[in-house]
Amino acid sequence: xxxxxxxxxxxxxxxxxxxxxxxxxxxxxxxxxxxxxxxxxxxxxxxxxxxxxxxxxxxxxxxxxxxxxxxxxxxxxxxxxxxxxxxxxxxxxxxxxxxxxxxxxxxxxxxxxxxxxxxxxxxxxxxxxxxxxxxxxxxxxxxxxxxxxxxxxxxxxxxxxxxxxxxxxxxxxxxxxxxxxxxxxxxxxxxxxxxxxxxxxxxxxxxxxxxxxxxxxxxxxxxxxxxxxxxxxxxxxxxxxxxxxxxxxxxxxxxxxxxxxxxxxxxxxxxxxxxxxxxxxxxxxxxxxxxxxxxxxxxxxxxxxxxxxxxxxxxxxxxxxxxx
Numbered sequence: 001x002x003x004x005x006x007x008x009x010x011x012x013x014x015x016x017x018x019x020x021x022x023x024x025x026x027x028x029x030x031x032x033x034x035x036x037x038x039x040x041x042x043x044x045x046x047x048x049x050x051x052x053x054x055x056x057x058x059x060x061x062x063x064x065x066x067x068x069x070x071x072x073x074x075x076x077x078x079x080x081x082x083x084x085x086x087x088x089x090x091x092x093x094x095x096x097x098x099x100x101x102x103x104x105x106x107x108x109x110x111x112x113x114x115x116x117x118x119x120x121x122x123x124x125x126x127x128x129x130x131x132x133x134x135x136x137x138x139x140x141x142x143x144x145x146x147x148x149x150x151x152x153x154x155x156x157x158x159x160x161x162x163x164x165x166x167x168x169x170x171x172x173x174x175x176x177x178x179x180x181x182x183x184x185x186x187x188x189x190x191x192x193x194x195x196x197x198x199x200x201x202x203x204x205x206x207x208x209x210x211x212x213x214x215x216x217x218x219x220x221x222x223x224x225x226x227x228x229x230x231x232x233x234x235x236x237x238x239x240x241x242x243x244x245x246x247x248x249x250x251x252x253x254x255x256x257x258x259x260x261x262x263x264x265x266x267x268x269x270x271x272x273x274x275x276x277x278x279x280x281x282x283x284x285x286x287x288x289x290x291x292x293x294x295x296x297x298x299x300x301x302x303x304x305x306x307x308x309x310x311x312x313x314x315x316x317x318x319x320x321x322x323x324x
Contacts, residue, residue: 235316
């Protein structure tokens with residue numbers, strides 16, 4: 001199978017464990033020999049991540065320890081134990097040459113095999129079996145087998161080891177974008193429910209009209225264009241235009257002037273923006289809604305203004321449907 005399909009470390013580790021379970025010490029030595037052969041190509045063996053390779057090896061040696069304790073060990077098994085000890089020593093040296101830190105599970109397996117050899121040599125003449133505990137839990141089932149379709153194993157480019165990090169970073173970025181969009185949608189829904197809290201567009205009357213006049217000044221176009229760009233007519237929203245004055249003078253006259261100012265702004269926006277009549281609501285508030293005190297000249301100038309805001313209203317600004 002390995003000759004025809006190629007092999008990677010996880011498959012080899014699974015094969016080594018299955019070989020050990022089936023053939024005892026001989027199979028264990030054969031499996032370690034296979035692992036040592038793969039580790040001689042450490043830089044190109046699959047998986048490309050060193051930590052994953054070490055985890056696979058640590059898993060294998062952890063499985064071999066209880067398996068070794070479950071085997072029947074006698075003086076007749078001494079040659080097989082010596083061979084296994086030799087293969088483990090070669091594997092340890094191979095990993096050391098590759099600059100890998102010693103694996104705790106590999107060291108523990110080496111000590112276990114060395115201890116068995118020492119006890120067999122000491123009691124070899126008697127031929128007695130060594131007391132082996134049988135209460136050790138059975139080793140876990142072999143890991144899933146993954147076979148590479150190519151042989152020899154292709155080298156992994158350095159960029160491939162970074163692909164997982166890049167994929168994770170992209171996923172994390174997409175997650176934060178989704179959260180931001182959800183928050184933005186929630187804010188939009190809240191603004192739909194509470195639009196009255198939105199700040200209106202406030203136009204200074206002196207920039208639009210001459211004193212006492214209800215005709216737009218020639219220089220007011222720039223101010224009105226900016227206001228038109230800020231107010232987007234759309235279905236379900238009413239463009240409310242409210243004219244304001246200060247509190248000086250005749251209240252009735254102020255009301256008429258404030259309404260005339262709002263109407264003039266409405267007419268200009270309707271004409272320039274081709275906005276239907278049902279998109280607008282025009283009011284004159286005179287001096288009833290001051291934004292500052294009327295006690296000073298600057299305060300009175302600030303109160304003389306035209307406010308434009310969007311207000312939700314069912315069927316407002318709806319285009320008439322054409323019938324046949």
